[in-house]
Amino acid sequence: MKLLTANRLTDGLTLWFSAAGWSEDAAQAARLDDDAAEALLTEWKARETEVVGAYLIPLSAADAPVQREHVREFVRANGPTIGQTADEIARLHGRADIFQEY
Amino acid sequence: MYVYDSFDHAFVRDRNAEFADQVARRLSGELSEDQFKPLRLMNGLYLQLHAYMLRIAVPYGVLSSKQVRKLAHIARTYDRDFGHFTTRQNLQFNWIKLADTPKILEELAEVEMHALQTSGNCIRNTTTDQFAGAARDEHEDPRPWAELIRQWSSNHPEFTFLPRKFKIAITGADRDRAAVRVHDIGLHAKPEGFDLYVGGGLGRTPSLGHRIKTGLKGEQLLSYLEACLRVYNRYGRRDNSYKARIKILVAALGPDEYARQVEEEWESLDKAAIDAPAAEIVRIRSFFPDPDFKDAKFDRVAYERAQTADKAFARWVKNNTLAHKRDDHVSVTISLKPVGLPPGDASSAQMDVMADVAEQYAYSELRVSHEQNVILPHVPKADLYALYTRLDAANLSTANGGKITDMIACPGLDYCSLANARSIPLAQDISQRFADANLTDKIGDLQIKISGCINACGHHHVGHIGILGVDKQGIEFYQILLGGRADENAALGVITGKGLPAEAVPAAIERVVQLYLQLRTSDSERFIDAVERLGRNTFAEALHEPA
Amino acid sequence: MSLLNSSHTPQLVTTDGEIIPDGWTLLADEETTGVDGPYVLGFDRALKELDGLNGHYGIRVNPGDDVRLLLPFIEKITLIEVSFPGYRDGRGYSTARILREEGYTGAIRAVGDVLRDQLFLMLRCGFSEFLVKDKDPVQAIAAAKSRFSVFYQGAADTNRPVWALRHTVES
C-alpha cells in the first residue's frame, strides 16, 4: 500500500491524493495499491503546472509509513512539531496528529 | 548604511521583472520545474517540506528600522506572522506562495532589499562581524568591502552557474566574529592589506581555510576574487555535488598549487576593467560613518542603582552588552533564544518592537548575527534601562548572550526537506533543562550548535558542543561533537562515539557540563578552555555514561 | 497549459537577433576532412592536427577543455562552439571570457542546452551566436539585451560597469 503526496505549484502547500482528488488533509489520503499508485505517480509527475515533487510513501501498516520515512512523513502530514508554528491545516481538521506518533 | 542610488534601484527593478517573468512562464508551463528550480533558487525560493520558503538577503547582516518594519509587514501579509533569522545573517519566511513572490520582491525593493543570490550555485551574501563599526578591537570597517563585493557579485555573468554555492566572509577586527576560516573565501583586513583564506567550510567535509595571500590591497580585491572564482569555476568538480565546493578543489590541488593558478590567472586579467577605482571605494565608505553619537549625559550612579535594584537588568547588561568603541555607548544583543522557543524566530510584533526601539535608542540601526540574534550596535548607556524595559515587555530580554541556552539551531526536519532529524525541538529541550539563569551564568560561555543534517547549516562542527542529527532507519539520532570553535583560533569539533536518541541528549549534555564545573580551575576557565586542557576524551566519557 | 518552451527545435541566432543558417559540419574524430567544409573539429583533434592544416576551422570546446591551448592556432579558427551539456554547467562562460580576453575576435557559439534565461549572461561573456531552444529566438535575444540597464561588473561586452558611470558623471 502507498500514499501519493506532492506540493501544489502555486502555493507550495503539501497535498495528499484522496478519493476526491488532492486534499490538504493527510487523513484523507487514499491507500493505493502499488500498481495504481505507480500509474498515478506517472500521471501527476507530468502535470507539472498543477503539482510539483510528487512521490509515493510506502506504508508498512494501513496508517503508518515505513520506518525509514516515518519521522519525515509525520512532520509533513502534521506540520512543524514546535508550538509556535503549529500547522493550521492540522488544527483546522481538529487533529493533533495525522499519523500516529511512533 | 549603504543607500541605493538610481543605478542600484534600477538593477533590483530589472532583476525583479526578470524573476516575475520567470514565475509567469513556470505557471503557464513554458518552463519545467527542472528548468525553473535553479532560477527560483537564485531568488532565494526553496520548496520545503510544507511550502515554499523565501530567504531574504540581509546584506552583511545590516538592517534599518524601516527595513525591519517591512519584514514584519511581509510576515503578517504573506506568511504566518513570523520569520526565522538564519546563521547566514539572513531572514527566512516559511509559508510563501509562489504566485505572491513577485509582489513580495516589489515590496522589498521599496526598502532597498531583495532575495537575490540567497541560494543557488552562485556567490552568496557576504557575511561579516555583527559588531562592525562599533567594536573596540576593529581596525578596518568590513562593511564597505562587503558592499563592494555585493555589487561585484550581483548577476556576475561568469559566476552564476558555479559548481556549487560560494560564501565569502570578511572581518576587520582582531577577534574574528565572522568565522572567516570556515568560508569558501575568508578575508581578514589588516593594516597592510587583506589576508585571504580559501577552502574553509563545514558540511560533509569540514575544513579550515588556507591562507594563500597576504597584504592584498583593497583596490585589487575584486580582480583577485575574480581570479579565485575563475579557477574554481573551471576546475571545481561537477560530477558529484558533495565534492563540488572549493575546499575539495583546494585539497586536491594543494593550497600552493591553487594559489599559483590564481596568481597566473590574476596576471592575465585586465585588472583595470574589473577593479573599481579608489573613488568608488571612497564613495561606498562614505555611507558608513559613525552615527551622530548622542552626547547624552551618562549618569553612572543612576545606571548602577538600576542594576542593583533590578537583578534581571543587571544580568542582561552583563550577558547581552558588549563594550563599544565609545565609553558612553554599548552594543546590545537582543536574544532570540527565549527558553523553550525556536531559536532565531521572531513574530511580526516582535520585529516591530525591535524596529521601534532601534529607532528610539539605537540610531535606527540593527544587525543580524550568525548566532541568530539581533544586534543593536550603538546604544547610549544612558538609554539602556529604558531600552531593556521595552524589550522585556515583548519577551525580547532573555539574558543569555553567549551562554549555553544561546544555541544555534537550523530549521531541521520541522521545515527542511533535506533534513535527517529535527533540530528545534532538541534545542527547546536543552534550553528547558538549563532554564535556571543562575546555573547558565555559572557555566559561562558555552556554544551549542545543532544541525539537522550533514549540510551543517547549524554550524555543528564549530560548536563547543556540536550536535548533528542523523537518521537511523527512520528514527532520529544525534551525534555529539566536542571541542569546535569558530573564532580566531578556529577548530573543528570531533564526534564522540555513538549517536544518542533525542530523549538522551539533554541529560548527556548536563553530565558533560557538570563534569566541566567540577574540573575547571577557576570561574574564568571557559568550557572550551577546559576541553582543550584536559582533552575531549575526558568529557566524551561523561556523554556516553549510562544515566 | 502552454508547451514547454525548450521543446522547440533549436535555431541559430546572432547577437543582432538575426536567424542564420548553420553552414558548419561537426566532424566525428575519425572522419576525414573532405571538400565540403567548413568543418568543426573536436578539441583534441584540433590540438593534434591544426598545426598541419591550412584554412579556417571551427572548434568544439567542451566544459573542462582548456581553451588557452588553442591560442597558438587562433589565426586558423573562425568559429568556436562552446558546448553546454546541461545548462547548470557554467564552465562555458569562463571559456568565452578567456577567448575574448586573449583577443580572439571570431564567432563564439553557444550550443547544447541553451535556454532563453542564459542569453543575458552569454551576451556579457562574449558569445556571438546562440543555438537556442525557444519558440521565438529573435524575441529571446531582444529580451536578453533589454532586460538590464545596469551592470555591476566589467565583462566582455561593451556595457560599462556601474562604477565607471558613477565616476564619469561626477568628474
Ligand code: SF4
Ligand atoms: S543543516 Fe540540513 S536540516 Fe539543517 S537546514 Fe541545513 S540542510 Fe536543512
